[in-house]
Amino acid sequence: MAKEKRMKVLVPMDDSDGSFYALKWALDNLFGNHAASEPPLPAAEENFITLLNVQPLFQPFIYPAGPGILVYATPAVIDAVKKGQQQNAANILSRALHICKQNKVKAETLMLEGDAKDKICQAAEELHVDLLVLGSRGLGTIKRALLGSVSNYCAHHATCPVLIVKPPPRSAHD
Template sequence: MTGTLNCVVVAVDGSDESMNALKWAIDNVTLRSAEDGGSFVVLHVQSPPSIAVGINPGSIPFGGPSLEVPAFAAAVAAHQKRITDAIIKHALEITTQNNVDVKTHIVVGDPKDKICEVVDEMHADLLVMGNRAFGPIKRMFLGSVSKYCSNHASCPVVIVKDPAEEHLPADAGAQIFTTWTENWMKFVKKW
C-alpha cells in the first residue's frame, strides 16, 4: 500500500526522544514509493561553533586586536563533526534495521529556525520530531524547539512524546523552587 506523502522530515538531535520519533515515523507513516518520489529525510541541525562553545571570540573592547584562535575553532568544528557523525550513524542504524531507505541532511544554525527553513525548502508534507522532557524551569530558559516548529513550520508537525514520560503537575515549578530553597537553607545552617 502506498501513501500520499512525498517527503517526511524527521529531526534528530541524538536524544532518545528524537530517535523514538524516528522509530515512530518508520512504523506509522506511509510514503509514496521511492520511484514516485517518496522519501524520508533525517535532518540534524548542528550548532555553530561559537554557540557550541558558549563564546563568540571577537575583538577586544576599546579597539584591541581581534581575538581569533584558528586551532581552537578547528578543534571545536572537528568535535562537532564527530558528534554529528555519531548521531547520523545511530539514525541510519535504526532505519537499516527497519529496511527503510532515507536521505540525510545536515545544516548548521539555530535548530528552531533551520528546521523550519529546511521543511520549507524541501516542500515537506510532514515534520516529525521528539519532545524533550524539559521541566517547567528549564523550558522557560531554553524554550521548546518542538513548540516553535509546531507554530512556524510550513507543514503539519507530529511531536512524538515518550510514552514512559512522567507528566509533571501544574505547580511543579513552585514545588521544585520550594524544595531547592529548603535544601539551600539546610546547607546554610550546617555551614
C-alpha cells in the same frame, strides 16, 4: 489505480533519546509493516525520510582570564571544535540511517549549522516535506520557559504539518 503521492518526512535528530524515539515512532507508524492480511501501502518504496542534524554555530568568544588579560579561541581551537561537531553529527546520522535501513525505509541525511529551530523550519520548507516529526524532550514548564522548546517553535512556525512525539511515560521505578 492512481499512483499514490510520495510522502516525504523530515525527522530532526540529535543525540537525545527523544529524537530516536520519534524516528522509531515514525518508522513504525508511518512506514511500518502491516498485518499479513492487509495489502501493503501503494508506492511505499517511494516514501522516504530525511534525517536532519543541526549543529550550533561555534562562537569564538573572547574570555576574560584576569585583569587586563583576554583569551580567545585560536583558529586551531575553532577548527578542532568544528571537526568535533561534524563527527558528532555524522555519528548521530549514521546511527539513525542504520535504524532506517533495518526497517527497510529509504532515508537521506542532511547536516546544517545554526539555530536548530530556525534551520529545522527552513529545511522543512525548502525540502517541501509532507510531515515534520519531532521528538519531545519532556522539559518541565520552568525549563521550557527558560530554555525554549524547539518542538513548540516548529509547531508554530513550520509551513507543513508537525507531529510531536512525546516520550513514553516513565515507570515508577525510574
